Amino acid sequence: MKPDPRQPSTAWVLAVTLAIQSLASAATIAPAVVAPVATRELGLPSSAIGFYMALVYLGAMFTSVIGGTLVTRLGAVRCSQAALLLCGLGMGLLCSGGPALAAVGALVIGAGYGPITPSSSYLLMRSTPAHRMSLVFSIKQTGVPLGGVLAALASPQIEHVLGWRWALGVCAVACLLCMLVAQSVRRSLDVPGEPAAPWRWQDLARPVGLVWRTPALRxxxxxxxxxxFIQLAITAYLVTYLNLSLGWTLIAAGVILSLSQVAGVAGRILWGIVADRWAPPRKVLGGLALTMAASCVATAFLQPATPWILVAAVAAVFGASAIGWNGVFLAEVARRAPAGQAGAATGGTLLFTYFGVLAGQPLFSYVASLAGQAGQPGYAWAYGLLVIPALFCATWLLRARS
Incomplete structure (x- = not known):
């Protein structure tokens, strides 16, 4: 397959992938921002947001693994357009019905979210010089916290005026508009797809096998x-923690969440530069794991009387580390993947990434609920226990050979 002769620049590919990533991220995070109000109206416990996140990433697990296959058959931009359509439809289901439709909507959003990262990795691998990969991938991955900023700032304001269903509906419309805008660049960015072949279960297992056989990818x-697990603990639960445990208003808690997301944006760019110029990527990731451990402890010790500036500082450091790692990680995966298999390697590793959310978020909710029933500050205990996986990763990464 030969690419279109009108191959766009790295900057243009980056801009397109960044916009798509941002809107998809906003679709996953907006329900968590309005969760304290939505769960109360639906008669659900506040911890139900953990099960929403688990369902989102259950859907994302499968579509991320076959993302490389979908890109080959549909084209990377067409695949991203289909993903945005699913995100918009899922948001519509969330805000149009009760718990049953909300569960289906969460799965649909996840199915849309899964292929976006393999698609963008495929596009950027074709257009990015090797010596700039960590930085470019980090900038693209700022779309995740940028989407979080949009959701954290806009959703509480819309909810305050029109209600939580309208807040989610606006996000759905934004996804659909971005899908239409992406059509203008599809012809220049997509290469002709391969002829459709019968679906085989090997298409699901092959990327995972590739990752597990390769020590660096494993x-x-x-x-x-x-x-x-640690990242979604701050993205999904920080607003609920501040609102229910520390007595903050929903709008004020949303501002603190947006600060953590902005710090994640800055962190992703900064760590990408560091990994490209000064330190091996694995050592950078190991240092971030240590910072996550310290942030988990600091978050657990927050009190209702803690000055807002200190809460903001803790959230910023937490965001810079727990949200800032993805770009360096994805660039390292693409770099270590066998030639021509960056999409498959990315999809295979993302199965593990999303499984961390799938298994971790209900566990986080369970720990918080169990501690609360015992008369302890539930969310504080849950945040404090996150220091264990953070320190495990720090030890493994810092001891690994580059």
Whole structure:
């Protein structure tokens, strides 16, 4: 297959993938931002947001693994358009019905979220010089916290005026508009797809086998599983923790979440530069794991009387580390993948990443609920225990040979 002769620049490919990533990320995070109000109206416990996240990443697990196959058959931009359509439809289901439709909507959002990273990795591998990979991938991955910023700032405001269903509906419309805008660049970015072939279960297992057989990819996959657990603990639960445990208003808690996301944006760019110029990527990731451990402890010790500036500082450091690792991780996966298999390797490692959310978020909710029933500050205990996986990853990464 030969690429279109009108091959766009790295900057243009980066801009397109960044916009798509941001809207998909906002679709997954917006329900967590309005969760305290939505769960109360639906008669659900506040911890139900953990099960929402688990369902999202259950759907994402499978579609991320076959993301490389979908890119080959549909084209990377077409695959991303289909993903945005699913995110918009899932958001519509979330805000149109009760718990049953919300569960289906979460799975649909996850199915849309899964292929986006393999698609963008495929596009960027074709257009990015090797010596800039960590930085470019990190900038692209700022779409995740940028989407979080949009959701954290806009959703509480819309909810305050129109209600939580409208807040999710606006996000759904934004995904669909981005899908239409992406059509303008599809012809220049997509290469002709391969003829459709019968579906085989090997298409699901092959990327995972590739990752597990390759020691460098296996290390990245297992650490990403634990890192994703920690990342979603701040993204999914920080607003609920501040609102229910520390007495903050939903809007004020949303501002603190947005600060953590902004710090994640800055962190992803900064760590990408560091990994490209000054330190091996695995050592950078090991240092971030140590910072995550310290942030988990600091978050656990927050009190209702803690000054807001200190809460903001803790959230910023937490965000810079627990949200800032993905770009360096994805660039290292693409770099270590066999030639021509960056999409498959990315999809295979993301199965582990998303499984961390799938298994970790209900566990986080269970620990918080169990501690609360025992008369302890439930969310504080749950955050404190996250120091264990953070220190495990730090030890493994810092001892690994580059």
């Amino acid at each position: 290390l990245m996959a297992v650490c990403s599983l634990l890192f994703s």
